[in-house]
Amino acid sequence: MRAISSAIDSVKSWFGGERSGKGTGVLRPSLKGTKAMKQARKEGDTNLDLRPVQELQDSDSAVTCICFGQERLHKAYVLLATASKDGTVVVYRCYRTEMEIAMLSDQDFPPDDNTYSSPPADHSNIAVHSRLVGHSRAITSIFFNLLEDQLVTTSIDKSVRFWSIDSGEMLKVFTDSSPVPVAAFLPFNPQVFVAANSNAVLRLVNVQNGMVLQKLKVETEVRALKFDDTGLFLLAGTKSGSIHVLEASDANTLRFKFKVNLARGGVTCITFVPAAGGQPPCLLVNTSDCSATIIDCTYGPPSGVLNNLSVRHRVRVAHELLPLKNCYSPSGQGYLISGSENKDVHIYPLGKGSNYKMQPLKHHQVPVVAVSVNMQDTLLASADSLQPYSAWFLSKKLGRSEAD
Template identity: 25%
Template structure:
C-alpha cells in the first residue's frame, strides 16, 4: 500500500509483512483489522463490522504496541485504518452532507497523523458507526482552520435541528429566558420595549405580549412559581407583570436606566435591580418600595445570585465584578469584594453563577464582556464570594451586548462547556478547559448577529435570539 489513496484493499496483507511477526500477536485481531470491505460494495459487510468491533473491544493491552509496530508496504496501521474510513465515509456521502462542526454533533477532521492516538480515533469510528452521529441544521459545510483541529463535537451538545421559530418581533431581541423549573415557557424582550411570553411545546404559540415599556428591554426575570415576571428597561422603569392576565400590576420609577434585574431565590418578595446610576436597589415586590441600596463606582450592567441567596455577583460598565452580601430577610446589602477580570475597561454583559463545576470542583462564575472576553472564576464561599480566575477565552469583539451561558452538566469528561452568541450569526459552543481548540460545535441558522442564549430547565432545548428579531429554539440530541 505505497499510496493509501490508491491501494488495493481487496487483498489482505500477509502476516509476513509485519516486522514484529516473531513476537506473539493476536491472530484474530490482526486478521480482523486487515479484513477489507467486500469489493462489490462501497459499504462494509455487517458481519465483518460486528466481528471487528467485538475483537477491538477485547484486545489485550499489548495490542497497542503491536499495532504501532505493524507495517504493510511501508504504511502503518493508522494509514490503513484511514483508508478504510474514507471508503466508509465515501459511501455515506451521497446520502448526507459532510460532517462539520455546524451540522454534526460528532465529526472527523481528516486522517490522524499520530499512531499513538489510534485507539481514540478508532473508538470514535466505532461510535460513529453505532449511530452516535447526530445532525443539526446547517447552511454551510465549510470549516475554518481552527475547527479542523477539533476531532469531534462534545456529544452532549449535539443538536437534531430547529424545534421551532418565533419571528413576531420587528426589532432586536435583546434578552430571552425560560421559566424557572419549566421546560415549556419561554419569554423574550425586544429593543422596541415589548415582552413576549410563548410556549414551545407542540404546537408552539405566543401566550402573551406584554406592552408597557417605551424603550429597550434590558433584562427580566421570572418569579419562582412563574406567575409573575419583573422587567427593567432603558425607560428608567421596573415593571411587574401578571403573566396569566397579561397585565402590568406595578411600576417602579427610577432616575436612570434600569439595566439588570433578578428575583431573590429564597425570598421572592425581594427584587434586586442594577442601574446606570451605579446602584443596586433591593425592592419590596409587594409595595414597590426600595428597602436597601448600595452604590458602586460605575453603572451595574449584569448580576446573578447564588443558590443560597446570600451572595450577589454584579458586573459593571468598566469590567469590574463585585461580590455583595445580602440579608435574605431584610434585603440589606454590603459589599464584600471587588475583582478586576482584565486590564480592559469593557462593560460586563453576562454574570452567571453555577453551584458546581467538574473543573473547579466548587461553585463557579461565568463572566462575559462586550469586548469578547469570557472569564471563568472559582468562588470561595467561605471568604464571602472571593473570586479566583481559572481561565479566560478571547472571542471576536462586537458592538452588541452578546450574552453567554453555561451548558448543562452532562459530560463526565473533564471540561467546562459554555454557549455564546456571535456577531457572525452563529451560536458557538466552547470548552473553557481547552485553551487552543476550545470551539467544539456551532449552530447555523440565524441571519444576523446572535445576541441572547438560554437553556430550558430540562436542558433539552436551547433558545437563541438575533438582532433581526428572530428567536430559534434548538432541540438537543438525546445522549445515551
C-alpha cells in the same frame, strides 16, 4: 444557609440528575433521529446532532433577552419569554417532544386545566401564550418570580414592571430616575428585589409597597446581577469590567465584600454554575473586550463564605458593542454557550482535557445576542438582534432511532 443550593439540587434530581461522561455533546437528546441523519454526521463532532426545530420572526424589533420558565408546572410545555428593543415581550408555549415527556414519566406535576395540553394544529409545537405591552423603550432584562406566575422586566424607559404571565396584565410599575439595566430578587426574601440604574446606584425595593429599603452607590453602572447558590452573595458586573461581590447580611440589606477587576470591556452577563464533577463553583462572564471568562469561586474559611474569584480560563467571543448573554448546559462535564457578534452561537466544553475547543452553531444571519437552555437541558433558544431581521431559533438534539 444552604437553602438555595438545596433547591438547585432538587431541580437536578427532578429533571433526572446531573449527567457525566465525555463525548456526549451539549444538550440531552429529545428528537428521534433517522439512519440517514446518523450517517451524515462527522466522526467526533457531537454538535452536529443539534438541529434547529423552530424559527420565529415575530416582529421587526431586535430581540434583547430571553428566558425559560414554568418547567415544573406543566407536563405538556414550558414557557419562553422573549423581550425586544421596542419594549414588547412575547411569552410562548414550547411543547415538549415525546422523548422529553418520557423523561418526566415519574415526575409529579400540579393539576393542570388542560387548556393548553395539545400543541397547535399547524404542528409547529409553539404558540403565543401572552403579549406584555407597556414599556416604551428597550427591555434590558427579564426574569420569572419565585412562583413563576409573574414576569419581571427592566428597561431603558426607567422602569421595572411586574406582569401576569397568563393574562399579560401589568400588575406593578416601579420607576427610577434613570434607565434600569438589570434587577434580581433576593433569594431569602422574594418580596424584595435589587435594581441597578445607569447612575451607578443599587436600590433594594419592597415589592408590596414600593418602599426603597437601601441605596448603594457603586463606582460605575452595574449591567449584570447574579446571586450564587447559597443565596447570600450577589455578583454585580459593571460597565468598567469589574465584578463587585456583595453579601446579603440580612433579608433587607446588602453590604460590599470585595471587588475584582476582570476586563477592559464592560460586563454584560454573569451566569453562576454550581460545583459539579469535581470542579468548583464558577461564573461564566461575558465582557465587551471580545472574551468570555470562566471564573472559579473560592469559599471559606469560614465555611460557606465567598472569599475569592479567580480566572480559570478566557475564551474568544466576537463581542465589542452588543449586550451579549451566555448560559450553561450541564451535559457531560458542562458547556458554556454564548451569543456572538460574528453570527454564530459559541459552544465551549468546560471539562478537563477539552481544551475549551469552540464549536459554532451557524443558524443565524446576523449577530446573536441572547441564548438560554431549559432546566431539562433539552432545548437551546438563541436570538439575534439586528433590525429588521430579528429572529430566534429553538434547537434540539437528535437521539437514537429504531434503525440504530
